[in-house]
Amino acid sequence: MISWENPWGASRDLLYRIRTLPSYIAWSLLGFVSGWVQTRRIPTLLIGLPSLVIASLMIATTLKARAGLNTETIQHYIENAQQNLKNNQIEQAEFYMSRLRSLQHQADPLLTTRAEIELRRDRPDLAETCYRQMLANQDHTLDALAHQKLALIELQASHAGKVNGASEAIYHFQQALIINPDDLVNRELLARLYISREDFNAAIEQLELVAQRKPAINLELARLYKRVDRKILSAEAAAKAEKYLQEELAKNSTSSGTSEELDRQKIHHSNLILNLIEADVLQNNLDEAIKLATDELDRDNSPELRNRLAAIYLMKANGLPPTDAAWAKRWEFVALSRNYDPDSPESLSILANIAANAPMKLRQMAAQEISPYLDNGKAPPSAFFLVGTAAAESKQWGTAAKLLRKAVEINPEADAGWNNLAHVLVSQTPPDWVEAERCVNIALQLNSAPPRYHQTRGQIMIGVQKWAQAARELEIARISLKADPEIYLGLAEAYGQLGDEDLAAFYRTRHEALTR
Amino acid sequence: MSVATPEAGTVRRWLTSPALPVWVATLGCLPLLSVHFEQLWSRPHYRYFPVILILVPILLLVRRTDPDQHTSTQRPFWAGVALLAALALAAYSVLKISPLVCCAAWLLSIVAYVMRTPTNIWALWALMCMLLRLPQGLDVWLIQRLHKITTPVSSGILDQLQVDHIREGNVLWFPDRKLFIEEVCSGFLSPFTIIATAAILGAVLRRSLFHTLILMLAGCCWAAAANILRVVAISYCVERLGIDLTSGRPHDFLNLSVFCVTLAVLVSTDSVLRFFLGPIEIDESSASEPVYENPVIRLWNWMFWPLHERPMGLLRERLSRPASTVGFIWIAFVLLISAGFLSLGALQIWGGIGPFASTDPFRQAVDALSKDSFPPELSGWTMTDFRRETRYPSSEFGEHSRQWTYERAGKVVTLSIDYPFHDWHKLDVNYLEMGWNVESSVPLPDGSSALQHALANSEDAGLLIYDIVDQMGQPYKLSLDQRVETRWKQMFYENATRWSPPKYYQVQLLYLAPTLSRPDEDTVSELQKIFLEFRSGFGQQTSSAPTGRQP
Numbered sequence A: 001m002i003s004w005e006n007p008w009g010a011s012r013d014l015l016y017r018i019r020t021l022p023s024y025i026a027w028s029l030l031g032f033v034s035g036w037v038q039t040r041r042i043p044t045l046l047i048g049l050p051s052l053v054i055a056s057l058m059i060a061t062t063l064k065a066r067a068g069l070n071t072e073t074i075q076h077y078i079e080n081a082q083q084n085l086k087n088n089q090i091e092q093a094e095f096y097m098s099r100l101r102s103l104q105h106q107a108d109p110l111l112t113t114r115a116e117i118e119l120r121r122d123r124p125d126l127a128e129t130c131y132r133q134m135l136a137n138q139d140h141t142l143d144a145l146a147h148q149k150l151a152l153i154e155l156q157a158s159h160a161g162k163v164n165g166a167s168e169a170i171y172h173f174q175q176a177l178i179i180n181p182d183d184l185v186n187r188e189l190l191a192r193l194y195i196s197r198e199d200f201n202a203a204i205e206q207l208e209l210v211a212q213r214k215p216a217i218n219l220e221l222a223r224l225y226k227r228v229d230r231k232i233l234s235a236e237a238a239a240k241a242e243k244y245l246q247e248e249l250a251k252n253s254t255s256s257g258t259s260e261e262l263d264r265q266k267i268h269h270s271n272l273i274l275n276l277i278e279a280d281v282l283q284n285n286l287d288e289a290i291k292l293a294t295d296e297l298d299r300d301n302s303p304e305l306r307n308r309l310a311a312i313y314l315m316k317a318n319g320l321p322p323t324d325a326a327w328a329k330r331w332e333f334v335a336l337s338r339n340y341d342p343d344s345p346e347s348l349s350i351l352a353n354i355a356a357n358a359p360m361k362l363r364q365m366a367a368q369e370i371s372p373y374l375d376n377g378k379a380p381p382s383a384f385f386l387v388g389t390a391a392a393e394s395k396q397w398g399t400a401a402k403l404l405r406k407a408v409e410i411n412p413e414a415d416a417g418w419n420n421l422a423h424v425l426v427s428q429t430p431p432d433w434v435e436a437e438r439c440v441n442i443a444l445q446l447n448s449a450p451p452r453y454h455q456t457r458g459q460i461m462i463g464v465q466k467w468a469q470a471a472r473e474l475e476i477a478r479i480s481l482k483a484d485p486e487i488y489l490g491l492a493e494a495y496g497q498l499g500d501e502d503l504a505a506f507y508r509t510r511h512e513a514l515t516r
Numbered sequence B: 001m002s003v004a005t006p007e008a009g010t011v012r013r014w015l016t017s018p019a020l021p022v023w024v025a026t027l028g029c030l031p032l033l034s035v036h037f038e039q040l041w042s043r044p045h046y047r048y049f050p051v052i053l054i055l056v057p058i059l060l061l062v063r064r065t066d067p068d069q070h071t072s073t074q075r076p077f078w079a080g081v082a083l084l085a086a087l088a089l090a091a092y093s094v095l096k097i098s099p100l101v102c103c104a105a106w107l108l109s110i111v112a113y114v115m116r117t118p119t120n121i122w123a124l125w126a127l128m129c130m131l132l133r134l135p136q137g138l139d140v141w142l143i144q145r146l147h148k149i150t151t152p153v154s155s156g157i158l159d160q161l162q163v164d165h166i167r168e169g170n171v172l173w174f175p176d177r178k179l180f181i182e183e184v185c186s187g188f189l190s191p192f193t194i195i196a197t198a199a200i201l202g203a204v205l206r207r208s209l210f211h212t213l214i215l216m217l218a219g220c221c222w223a224a225a226a227n228i229l230r231v232v233a234i235s236y237c238v239e240r241l242g243i244d245l246t247s248g249r250p251h252d253f254l255n256l257s258v259f260c261v262t263l264a265v266l267v268s269t270d271s272v273l274r275f276f277l278g279p280i281e282i283d284e285s286s287a288s289e290p291v292y293e294n295p296v297i298r299l300w301n302w303m304f305w306p307l308h309e310r311p312m313g314l315l316r317e318r319l320s321r322p323a324s325t326v327g328f329i330w331i332a333f334v335l336l337i338s339a340g341f342l343s344l345g346a347l348q349i350w351g352g353i354g355p356f357a358s359t360d361p362f363r364q365a366v367d368a369l370s371k372d373s374f375p376p377e378l379s380g381w382t383m384t385d386f387r388r389e390t391r392y393p394s395s396e397f398g399e400h401s402r403q404w405t406y407e408r409a410g411k412v413v414t415l416s417i418d419y420p421f422h423d424w425h426k427l428d429v430n431y432l433e434m435g436w437n438v439e440s441s442v443p444l445p446d447g448s449s450a451l452q453h454a455l456a457n458s459e460d461a462g463l464l465i466y467d468i469v470d471q472m473g474q475p476y477k478l479s480l481d482q483r484v485e486t487r488w489k490q491m492f493y494e495n496a497t498r499w500s501p502p503k504y505y506q507v508q509l510l511y512l513a514p515t516l517s518r519p520d521e522d523t524v525s526e527l528q529k530i531f532l533e534f535r536s537g538f539g540q541q542t543s544s545a546p547t548g549r550q551p
Helices: A014-019 A019-039 A042-066 A071-086 A090-098 A107-119 A122-138 A143-160 A164-177 A184-196 A201-214 A213-229 A231-251 A259-282 A285-297 A303-318 A324-340 A345-357 A360-375 A381-393 A395-412 A413-429 A433-446 A451-463 A467-480 A486-497 A499-514 B005-014 B021-043 B048-065 B076-096 B099-116 B122-131 B138-160 B189-203 B209-241 B248-277 B291-292 B295-306 B311-319 B326-350 B361-367 B426-434 B486-493 B521-543
Strands: B166-167 B171-174 B177-180 B383-388 B398-408 B412-420 B451-456 B461-470 B504-512
Touching: A019 A090, A019 A467, A019 B486, A042 B138, A042 B209, A042 B248, A071 A107, A090 A107, A090 B166, A090 B383, A107 A122, A107 B486, A122 A143, A122 B138, A143 A164, A143 A184, A164 A184, A164 B311, A164 B504, A184 A201, A184 A213, A184 B122, A201 A213, A213 A231, A213 A259, A231 A259, A259 A285, A259 A303, A303 A345, A324 A360, A324 A413, A345 A360, A345 A381, A360 B076, A360 B451, A381 A395, A381 A413, A395 A413, A413 A433, A433 A451, A433 A486, A433 B138, A451 A467, A451 B177, A451 B504, A486 B166, A499 B209, B005 B326, B021 B099, B021 B291, B021 B326, B048 B076, B048 B189, B048 B521, B076 B326, B099 B122, B099 B209, B122 B189, B122 B209, B138 B166, B138 B171, B138 B189, B138 B209, B189 B209, B189 B248, B209 B295, B361 B398, B361 B412, B361 B451, B361 B521, B412 B521, B426 B461, B504 B521
Parallel strands: none
Antiparallel strands: B166 B171, B171 B177, B383 B398, B398 B412, B412 B504, B451 B461, B461 B504
16 A cells, blocks of 8 residues: 655645645655555456447447448449349439438449439439539549430430520530540431431431441441432442341341240341342342342231332332333332232322323223222322322313312312312313312412413403403413413403503414414 | 423424425425426336336435445534425425426425435435436437437448448438338437436445446447447348337337346446546555545545545544534424425415326317318318327327328328427427428418428428417417416416416428429418418317316
């Protein structure tokens, strides 16, 4: 125990105590320390040790826990969210992402996942914010992706009516391609966007780059070349596409696997064949295309293939010149086409054309073929127009009026139909001047350029004795139709009625000269 | 003056007994005390108090027979002062009808006993102070603060255990469920329970006051740790093992296990404290005299030597003083004080306080509220649903709830009565705890006590309007500035009903907007209108409740 002597001792002298104060303090402190150490019980400390350990652990855990999310945990949550997105479990994905909402720094992978969720939730504006944030971030590794997604969002917005959507989309695709020129997907998407804006040359420029590494795109390129009337390039691209497609076809020749895989292979094969046929068509190898389609029909009697074959026969029919021999050949091709697609509007139009313009025998045969379609109203408007006009030319006014009425009823925008109907209405007995005037007015409203419409209107004006208007309309028609004696006759009558005998005599003389 | 007969000696001994004023004070305070204990019992975090009420008398009996405990000096004067103060405080508590102040008065009367008994029982008296509850909802505030600490830590630990979750306020969301921290941490195992356990441990193990206070402080930290342990255990079991420990027997078993662990850790902590803060024990037989003169050791031992066994010179000096004797002045004083306490007791019985209270008709009326209590059309809104909900007793949203859902033009509003509350209840804090951003309150234009808050979180926006009415259906009134409780005035002057413990009922409107944007002015005005009509309808529904008349 403590047994040092007290420096103050028994003395009560103040000066003495002040003098010995330092040693008294030292004595007190040392005595305390010594006494404290001597009276500690180690077993007590041992019992207390668990609480010290637990407290230390708790403090360490608390400090670690309060430090916030570590990189591993963030990664874990992002991976879980992406996994759920893949499985189309949006709510689960959203759950994982909402854990990371409070993070100060929104890294690109996190923003990508969040944007993906927003897109699935049909909230493109929020997704757009995420992608723009990605572009603003220091990390630029995913900028190409952000631009691509922004382009797609803008594209969608443009479909919904956003004014600059398509331009914005083009800008973002271009930015994405600047960052990663080898991205064929973006390039192809940009090309398709140009196609939708009918900027075919720009689209061709992009697709030419894609086609170098993706031969399948040659077919699309060939289509585009054809649209801009670059036939040689179109044929070349189509030839490349054909080569690629044939290789693909050879690879796809063996069928094995489960029924699902077999179905998939079958669909793929059919698509290859259809594309091959188109490649042949683009190269103008119509006979080869027909052969390929006919051979394939034995294996796959699908409507698409039948329609494609029918269309090729019609292309052959359309490619024929308007000679008598050609009319017969045309009739033959239409018949072949109708074997595969009997009710196609194109074949019925050609049939109507034959019924209107071919030699009599063929005309009758065609008229017989098309007649049921005209009766049940299933023929295309052009068929009604052609057959109706042909009937008018052969002065069958009743039939002509009926067919032409049907033609303009189906297609009210057909100005020629309205004009011809007006002509029929004034030619029939008795003439229907009022209705004819209405019809020709519609024709002129739709298209005021054709001189025949003005001629028809002039004739109608003569019929209703509106001489000045008749003279004006016929004068317009005369500028283009100088060789038509009927116009001069009408003009002579109109000016005569208006009292201008000199002009009337002049036009009468012209009429006689032309009819002589 | 002296009394010669043995009977007179017995009476005098009885009259001068230190326990007599305590018994009388207990009788006088009993009605309000019973209310106080009832209120404590209604809050699960105070349910440790019966242990103290049982433990203190046992320890007192044990220590009275221990001769080592007789180290205290008697101070009759100060005992008298304490009694007088207790009476004054008790009178004040009765006038204010404050059970808490009454309990404080009762504890003050026990001080008189402590000062007059030779046994040193200050430690036991200090333990009895744990019977007081924190006023003005401070206890709930403290628990909520604790949750604010425990929730993020628990969340961090769950992250380390790779348990996927989201934390929003005091709610933990898991992929398939959500856990309210308040619910998880409910039950008897509250921070207050652990602090009280630390206090009991200090008293039973006869630790010094400072030692016990530090142990209680450590208990507060261990309470936080226990809460974290519970949250983590429940979350881990639910998410990883598929075992639901959130309610029922598994929850109780978990609570008990955690409590046992906490108790063991508290004992261990006590050992650490005893090692570092234990007194410097001096072998009196061998120690040289100057050792007693070491001021640092004396200060250390004054702080950390247990109260009952201070062997220092000062105590021995005190013990050598002759014990003070009490005479007729004391007896007269005690009789006077007793009359005062008994009068207060009689006044409380007359007022119908505590066990003498009549049944609460208002509560019965609220319990009976049903779907038909409100019209199918209210301010142009159509009722679509009605629900009764019973939560756990200490729920911050109220144990009971009646909810009516109304709809108009795609807008849905929930009107509810939540009860009972013991005081003003800040509902916006609950929404804050649940992860909502709550804007500051705006009073309703009608000038009532109702408050309106705009709510928003990452997915929703909404509006909250609430008000509190008392058991008379009257708006909440803070009575701090009134010298006498209004009910006494009513009882004296207005022939009012007998009094029963205060209960409050929360009238609430919750509107969640269909979009993220906050409700516009027209919608807010519509909501205010339906809320006022609902509150008025609630008043009408409950005003017809029969009231217990004063006999």
